Amino acid sequence: MELTQVFTDFISLYRDRGWIGQVAGIVTIVVLVKLLTRLVLARARAAASKSRTVWDNAVLDAIGRPLRWMVWVVGIGMAVELVPVEGAPGLIEWLPVMRKVLIVALLTWFLLRLVRAVEDGLDELQPSVDHTTADAIAKLVRIVVMVTAGLVILQTVGISISGVLAFGGVGGIAVGFAARDLLANLFGGLTIYLDRPFSVGDWIRSPDRNIEGVVERIGWRSTVVRRFDKRPLYVPNNVFSTVVVENPSRMTNRRIYETIGLRYDDARMIGTITDTVRDYLNTHPAIDQEQIVLVNFNAFGASSLDFFIYCLTRTTDWAEYHAIKHEILLHIESIIARHGAEIAFPTQTLHWASEPGMPAEQLPPANEPAGPRSTA
Numbered sequence: 076m077e078l079t080q081v082f083t084d085f086i087s088l089y090r091d092r093g094w095i096g097q098v099a100g101i102v103t104i105v106v107l108v109k110l111l112t113r114l115v116l117a118r119a120r121a122a123a124s125k126s127r128t129v130w131d132n133a134v135l136d137a138i139g140r141p142l143r144w145m146v147w148v149v150g151i152g153m154a155v156e157l158v159p160v161e162g163a164p165g166l167i168e169w170l171p172v173m174r175k176v177l178i179v180a181l182l183t184w185f186l187l188r189l190v191r192a193v194e195d196g197l198d199e200l201q202p203s204v205d206h207t208t209a210d211a212i213a214k215l216v217r218i219v220v221m222v223t224a225g226l227v228i229l230q231t232v233g234i235s236i237s238g239v240l241a242f243g244g245v246g247g248i249a250v251g252f253a254a255r256d257l258l259a260n261l262f263g264g265l266t267i268y269l270d271r272p273f274s275v276g277d278w279i280r281s282p283d284r285n286i287e288g289v290v291e292r293i294g295w296r297s298t299v300v301r302r303f304d305k306r307p308l309y310v311p312n313n314v315f316s317t318v319v320v321e322n323p324s325r326m327t328n329r330r331i332y333e334t335i336g337l338r339y340d341d342a343r344m345i346g347t348i349t350d351t352v353r354d355y356l357n358t359h360p361a362i363d364q365e366q367i368v369l370v371n372f373n374a375f376g377a378s379s380l381d382f383f384i385y386c387l388t389r390t391t392d393w394a395e396y397h398a399i400k401h402e403i404l405l406h407i408e409s410i411i412a413r414h415g416a417e418i419a420f421p422t423q424t425l426h427w428a429s430e431p432g433m434p435a436e437q438l439p440p441a442n443e444p445a446g447p448r449s450t451a
Contacts, residue, residue, distance in 0.1 A: 102150065102151075104150065105146055105147060105149075105150030105151070108146050108150070109143055109146050109147070112142055112143060112146060113143070116135060116138070116139055116142075119135055120132075120135050132192070133189055133192035133193045134189060134192075136188070136192045137185055137186075137188035137189035137191075137192045138185055138188075138189075140184075140188075141181045141182070141184045141185040141188065142185075144181055145178065145181050148174060148177045148178060148181065149174070149178075152170065152171075152173075152174035152177075172231060172232060172233075175231050176228050176231055176232065179224055179227050179228055179231065180224070180228075182224075183220055183221065183224035186220045187217060187220060187221075190213050190216050190217055190220070191213075193213075194210070194213045210275070210293065214295065259311075259312075259313040262312075262313070263311070263312030263313040263314070263315060263316050264293065264294065264295045264296065264298075264312040266312075266315070266316055267293055267298070267312060267315060268293070272315070272320050272322060273290055273320065273322050273324070274290065274293075275290050275291065275292065275293060276289065276290060276324075277289070277290050277322055277324040277325070278290075278322070278323050278324045279300065279320055279321065279322050279323075279324070280320075280321050280323070281318045281319060281320050281321065282319055282321065283318040283319050284314065284318050286300060286308065286310060286314075286318075287300075287302065287303070288300040288301045288302040288303060288308060289301045289303075291307070293312075294312075295312070296311065296312065297309045297310060297311050297312060298310050298312060298315070326391050327391070328363055328366060328387035328388060328389065328391065329387065329388045329390065329391055329393075329396040330385070330386075330387050330388075331384065331385070331386050331387070331388065331399075331400050331403065332383065332384070332385050333383065333384050333404065334373065334381050334382070334383045335381070335382060335383070335384070335407065335411075335418065336376055336378075336379025336380060336381045336418065336419035337379060337380045337381075337382070337411065337416050337417070337418065337419055338379065338380070338416065338417050338419045339378075339379070339380060339419075341380070341414075341415075341416035341417065342380055344414050344415070344416045345372050345380055345382065346372070347414060348382075348410060348411055348414050348416060349370050349371065349372060349382050350370075351410050351414070352370045352384060352407055352410055353368070353370035355406060355407075355410065356368050356370060356384065356386050356403070359403070361388055361389055361390065361399045362386050362387070362388060362389070363386075363387045363388065363389045366386070366387040367385070367386075367387075368385070368386045369383070369384070369385040369386070370382065370383070370384050370385075371383065376419070377421070378419055378420070378421050378422045378423075379419030380419070384403075384407070388400075
């Protein structure tokens with residue numbers, strides 16, 4: 076009861092002083108409401124900081140500034156309506172309209188900030204979320220919010236939405252012909268978001284085009300691919316609907332496939348060496364034993380007996396894969412040396428035709444085959 080009496084006395088204090096007192100009273104109330112709003116939001120943020128959910132923090136972060144401006148817009152709008160304006164009746168009629176437009180603009184600002192806050196919160200608190208899909212949904216929501224806000228503002232100021240929509244239908248045909256490449260890129264971006272052949276952070280390459288690198292950003296018009304020499308590549312989205320795209324980031328294993336040649340002098344050891352190498356790979360902890368492992372004699376080469384190794388590593392990390400491959404190849408070389416064999420290198424044997432009557436001791440010696448070639 077005492078609080079009600081205080082409020083009544085406060086209102087009567089300013090009401091008895093004419094429109095100037097009333098305006099001063101409204102401004103005072105606005106200032107108090109703004110301070111109270113800031114205090115409530117601070118308490119709410121302190122409570123929300125203990126939560127691991129996205130929505131409470133996002134709403135509080137998004138609503139702060141728009142709400143403070145909303146208090147001022149509503150309060151100042153009410154105060155201005157109390158000011159007597161002689162000779163300008165049109166201004167009095169437009170004040171409520173302007174206030175509604177500002178309120179719609181502030182609500183739109185809040186929704187856009189909310190979308191951004193939710194998107195950032197998903198990045199920080201839920202890294203398992205598909206960020207490419209989240210980014211696509213966020214962009215669509217922003218477009219819907221801005222288009223809806225624009226239509227509401229037009230309706231508020233007295234412009235018929237039906238006429239605007241009819242003009243948009245006719246003008247859309249002309250715009251479609253004039254901006255067909257832009258529309259192709261927009262639909263290409265939508266296809267990427269829906270089919271998800273790759274996401275931000277994926278390593279992609281196209282055998283049809285000179286495109287290879289890590290995806291940095293997927294926009295509505297183009298996709299930014301960072302090449303391995305650190306140069307950015309801006310690819311129009313419609314390109315991805317006409318080319319083959321390979322996504323090595325989604326591989327489950329990396330393959331080691333090498334051909335190794337032994338000398339023909341070591342032909343009797345080829346079976347023992349391949350068996351030893353096969354046993355080594357079958358027990359290697361970095362090789363995926365659930366996948367196929369092959370070590371077989373493959374071909375009689377021009378200067379070597381070739382056998383190949385085929386296996387898949389458990390890791391897909393590029394640097395780790397090369398470290399494993401380095402270790403395996405060195406160990407295979409030590410197996411070959413331990414069996415008294417050697418890796419081949421290219422050789423040729425030349426045979427000289429002797430002239431009639433030439434002594435044998437004057438013939439040049441033939442080059443003996445020295446062994447194998449390396450295909451590594």
